[in-house]
Amino acid sequence: MRDVRQIYPFTxxxxxxxxxxxxxxxxxxxxxxxxxxxxxxxxxxxxRSIILDDDNKVSIGSRAICWSKRAxxxxxxxxxxxxxxxxxxxxxxxKVFFGEQKEPVYGFNMLEEEDQQxxxxxxxxxxxxxxxxxxxxxKQDLTGIRWENEVTDVRQTADGATVSISTPDGDYELDCGYxxxxxxSRSPVRKMLGFDFGGETFQDHFLIADIRMKADxxxxxxxxxDPSFNPGQSALLHKQPDDVWRLDFQLGWDxxxxxxxxxxxxxxxxxxxxxxxxxxxxxxVSIYTFQCRQMERFVHDRVIFVGDAAHLVSPFGARGANSGxxxxxxxxxxxxxxxxxxxxxxxxxxxxxxxxxxxxxxxxNSTRATDFITPKSDTSRIFRNAALExxxxxxFARRFVNSGRLSVACIHDDSMLNxxxxxxFNSKLVPGSPGIDAPLTVHGKKSWxxxxxxxxxxxxxxxxxxxxxxxxxxxxEQDSIPVKTIVITPGTWDLADHKGLxxxxxxxxxxxxxxxRPDQHLVARWRExxxxxxxxxxxxxxxxxxxxxxx
Amino acid sequence: xxxxxxxxxxxEDPDDFYARLIAxxxxxxxxxxxxxxxxxxxxxxxxxxxxKALVEALDIxxxxxx
Numbered sequence: 045m046r047d048v049r050q051i052y053p054f055t056x057x058x059x060x061x062x063x064x065x066x067x068x069x070x071x072x073x074x075x076x077x078x079x080x081x082x083x084x085x086x087x088x089x090x091x092r093s094i095i096l097d098d099d100n101k102v103s104i105g106s107r108a109i110c111w112s113k114r115a116x117x118x119x120x121x122x123x124x125x126x127x128x129x130x131x132x133x134x135x136x137x138x139k140v141f142f143g144e145q146k147e148p149v150y151g152f153n154m155l156e157e158e159d160q161q162x163x164x165x166x167x168x169x170x171x172x173x174x175x176x177x178x179x180x181x182x183k184q185d186l187t188g189i190r191w192e193n194e195v196t197d198v199r200q201t202a203d204g205a206t207v208s209i210s211t212p213d214g215d216y217e218l219d220c221g222y223x224x225x226x227x228x229s230r231s232p233v234r235k236m237l238g239f240d241f242g243g244e245t246f247q248d249h250f251l252i253a254d255i256r257m258k259a260d261x262x263x264x265x266x267x268x269x270d271p272s273f274n275p276g277q278s279a280l281l282h283k284q285p286d287d288v289w290r291l292d293f294q295l296g297w298d299x300x301x302x303x304x305x306x307x308x309x310x311x312x313x314x315x316x317x318x319x320x321x322x323x324x325x326x327x328x329v330s331i332y333t334f335q336c337r338q339m340e341r342f343v344h345d346r347v348i349f350v351g352d353a354a355h356l357v358s359p360f361g362a363r364g365a366n367s368g369x370x371x372x373x374x375x376x377x378x379x380x381x382x383x384x385x386x387x388x389x390x391x392x393x394x395x396x397x398x399x400x401x402x403x404x405x406x407x408x409n410s411t412r413a414t415d416f417i418t419p420k421s422d423t424s425r426i427f428r429n430a431a432l433e434x435x436x437x438x439x440f441a442r443r444f445v446n447s448g449r450l451s452v453a454c455i456h457d458d459s460m461l462n463x464x465x466x467x468x469f470n471s472k473l474v475p476g477s478p479g480i481d482a483p484l485t486v487h488g489k490k491s492w493x494x495x496x497x498x499x500x501x502x503x504x505x506x507x508x509x510x511x512x513x514x515x516x517x518x519x520x521e522q523d524s525i526p527v528k529t530i531v532i533t534p535g536t537w538d539l540a541d542h543k544g545l546x547x548x549x550x551x552x553x554x555x556x557x558x559x560x561r562p563d564q565h566l567v568a569r570w571r572e573x574x575x576x577x578x579x580x581x582x583x584x585x586x587x588x589x590x591x592x593x594x595x
Numbered sequence: 596x597x598x599x600x601x602x603x604x605x606x607e608d609p610d611d612f613y614a615r616l617i618a619x620x621x622x623x624x625x626x627x628x629x630x631x632x633x634x635x636x637x638x639x640x641x642x643x644x645x646x647k648a649l650v651e652a653l654d655i656x657x658x659x660x661x
Contacts (some may be wrong), residue, residue, distance in 0.1 A: 289619065421628070423633075426629055426633045427636075427637070429633075430630065431637060434634060434638070436637075440641040441637060
């Protein structure tokens with residue numbers, strides 16, 4: 045098995061040698077991918093935070109491996125997207141197998157639309173992602189990780205929270221404005237505060253074997269229902285970088301855990317699946333059960349929950365880390381506006397509403413996939429097999445086959461932050477949708493639309509031929525919550541929609557003005573630019589009284 | 596209109612269809628019949644297509660449950 049990659053040394057916190065208690069705007073509990081992304085996002089917003097972790101290393105084993113397009117877009121805003129794309133294995137094709145037959149029942153393609161920077165998915169071991177995030181954090185003055193700093197208590201106060209921390213050198217306390225609990229599915233913070241985590245545990249076991257081998261299987265996600273090498277159960281094969289392959293075997297409920305984990309027994313399973321001709325080494329072996337759970341609320345006054353601490357899904361669908369990163373994306377700018385006194389604390393309610401709804405959607409998808417993969421009754425199994433058999437010959441039946449509905453970005457279409465359309469747009473996007481990417485050129489250099497928006501309210505104005513940026517749009521940049529406007533002018537070189545795809549994807553007829561939130565979600569759009577309408581929309585998106593109204 | 600489940604008589608030759616349906620199951624074990632019924636339901640459900648009609652059908656049969 046792989047050794048621990050690197051030990052991150054404990055550094056004695058200054059607080060242990062000081063009588064004064066330090067105050068930091070935000071304390072983040074947990075230096076997993078979600079906690080680290082949170083620290084980075086806040087740093088980009090100019091907010092100082094400290095990330096506390098009870099351990100001193102990145103995750104052991106590959107763990108999360110499938111990173112969705114939206115998660116990559118978020119991570120790109122935080123500085124890691126291109127490294128991940130370069131190292132990761134890009135895949136778009138999946139195949140589903142059923143029973144003894146060697147031929148797949150059908151195949152599917154995850155790629156919806158080309159000409160976007162990021163593919164539908166890449167596979168990359170979680171420890172790489174954590175290492176890339178650590179590298180980005182090292183570049184930031186506003187955030188940092190304190191390894192081997194275990195949170196032992198959290199007490200809410202009138203205007204913040206006090207956190208008790210235990211270290212190898214002694215204990216200390218920190219005061220903060222907000223605590224963000226990113227401390228994973230077993231969240232100690234959630235337990236300390238006695239919050240709910242309702243849901244169900246599924247009566248099933250799965251064996252993950254990540255192995256290193258040279259094999260020329262295509263870069264596709266292969267999923268088996270009831271294969272001859274694992275009768276009555278399911279299995280999965282998926283490629284990661286460095287010649288690592290993820291094998292996942294469903295085991296059922298009544299198993300002898302220790303027996304199943306013995307290397308000779310794992311090897312026997314692998315040989316049955318792949319044949320005798322492969323040399324392989326183990327990278328990581330683990331048996332897991334899974335649960336679908338979520339907190340009723342993610343915001344509890346000064347303590348905010350993100351990622352697995354707030355919601356937990358089965359792995360089929362890759363909706364764990366990918367949804368946690370969307371929590372971060374949603375929360376960072378809102379918390380920054382509140383801490384900077386530019387928005388009321390109520391804005392956190394929109395984080396709660398939008399992400400609780402997203403978690404419900406993820407759990408619904410995950411539960412449905414689980415019920416298809418592991419039918420709970422004989423009739424359920426017969427229907428499943430009927431769907432799989434029909435799927436060989438009929439396309440309609442393939443729509444029933446569910447080996448995991450893979451993570452797509454959540455659309456906050458009923459968010460209270462949106463401004464309702466006053467015009468019709470011929471676009472897949474609605475207010476609440478994440479922005480769609482498109483290739484652009486900036487002074488002749490290739491770039492992407494999503495690289496140009498985010499971190500602040502950004503609008504795109506589709507100018508008429510020869511038209512310059514309206515002066516009122518420049519004034520919007522001076523507002524207390526500024527709006528930056530990027531202008532697409534036909535026939536100019538500064539910023540060109542050279543393939544016309546942004547115009548096409550947003551329905552950007554000349555004069556159209558699309559406003560995006562700092563998390564790149566579309567929040568309002570118009571056929572004509574009207575600065576007062578934009579100010580109203582920004583006020584709505586930040587839960588303030590509309591301009592001109594008294595508060 | 597078309598979205599609602601149609602429950603007025605519509606099958607052109609009901610006796611013929613019924614006889615074929617029964618003949619289909621002749622000589623099959625309960626398990627085999629069950630299997631076949633499931634495929635039939637999925638095929639016909641796709642033909643109907645409309646979510647509202649399908650959900651209505653589920654509601655109707657639910658009320659016949661002993």
